[in-house]
Amino acid sequence: MSVTTNSPPSGPNWQRFTPAQRLARYAVYLVAVMALVWSVRNVSIIPEFLYDAHNQMADLLTRMWPPDLSYYPTTVHGALIETLHIATLGTILSIVMAVPIGLMAARNIVPFRVVNEFAKLILVASRSVNSLVWALLFVAIFGPGALAGTIAIAFRSIGFVGKLFAEAVEEASPGPVEALTAAGASWPALLLKGYWPQVQPAFWSIALFRWDINVRESAVLGLVGAGGIGLVLDTAMNFFQWTRVATILLAIFTVVVLAEILVTQIRKRLI
Template sequence: MTTQMIDEQWQRFTFSERLARFAVYLCLVSAIVWSWQTVEVIPEFLYDAPSQFMDMFERMVPLDYTSYPISIHGAMIETLHIATLGTLFTLVLAIPLALLNAPNITPSKTLNWIAQFFLVSSRSVNSLVWALLFIALFGPGVLAGIMAIAIRSIGFVGKLLAEAIAEVNMGTIEALRATGASWGSILVKGYWPQVMPAFYSIVLFRWDINVRESAVLGLVGAGGIGVVLNDAQNLFEWQKVSMILVSIFVVVIVAEAVVIQIRNRLI
């Protein structure tokens, strides 16, 4: 009796899986090559970039400290005001949309899709584009920046808040409903205690992001430190530009530390 030994070689991926992976890699490489050809990068400018950077760095040093109390400080405070007011205005629309988007609060699929449409629309447009639109409506200034920050943040805050509401423990909610509690009481006593940590985290995180975004809105005329930065660049005041960039960096770091401290105390 002859016994035939069949050796089987273990393979991590099947032939179809390897073929699919190769197709994905091929599409990725093709997209990179196509994008590189489309953007039309000029090699001479690319090779000359290090020397140009060193030349600009030499013109930006030393920092122009005298310009900070004259024009930079007030613009930085204005930037913080834009971020803060924009975040507060966001809550006016983000909270109702989050409630409409949460299926355990609003069972209507139609209302869920309507709320989701507005949340996606808000996130799909960059804050600079919103700023340009509001500048056309209200003119250049702080109001356009506040509205741009507010509308841009609605999708972020509303989406994450709706997900937090959808993940609450429904046992507490059903118990409150069984006692005949009103809809407002269920929201305050049932949903809010469970959503509160996520709510504070989302709002603080978004304010931290808005501080960064507010710093560049002035480049299109929406107020804040970006206006001063744009003027300094146009006038080739590179030492003042470096002072502005350092000020933005410091404010962003301080804002991050403040958010962490507030979050640790509230949650």
């Protein structure tokens, strides 16, 4: 290849964006500001409530203090454990359902567009409904309690786990899979030795991350009667037992922080 020298005499002239791109960027800024203004006007803040908000908050905090810690061993502890069970079982159940759907959604596993799109539809449907709404639905079906909460958590998590799992599978390098195909490996053997070792770190990372989210989500499911600590919280609030509410909130906060620390530690070791 011959070397070409084509730098203009006036020196190089470089701009990050073309004028059209710059115009488009300004348009995006404008739209963002307009959206902000529009939404602030829409939420219709009532100024009278805003003015004494700090008084209300201080009032609530004084009523909460000191937390009624004697309430913890009698009621809160059991509900907390139930919440953890809902989160854990729900996560496991969601993984069982999400893995096959995720595989169906991955284009390098199932080379049929119709199947991919169908699987993605299921994943989107699962994600588009909030776990509280799922819980309402399952409370209606199974009656109030931890079972409804567990299934609600599982259904909400399918979309999250399935989508991320499918993406991890699609990112797997095709080279090793090609080599194992050339060695005469069957389809399940390809999944087991070609894809799984590549997807494994992502898989555990997704599962732990989702469990962490589910611990938080299952804490509120009781508000709609789907078991766990939310039920106790709802009762305490309905009876204005603010010192008990404080205990419950503290318990939730502690568990969420502990779950976060645990997950971070395990993930560090996985990669």
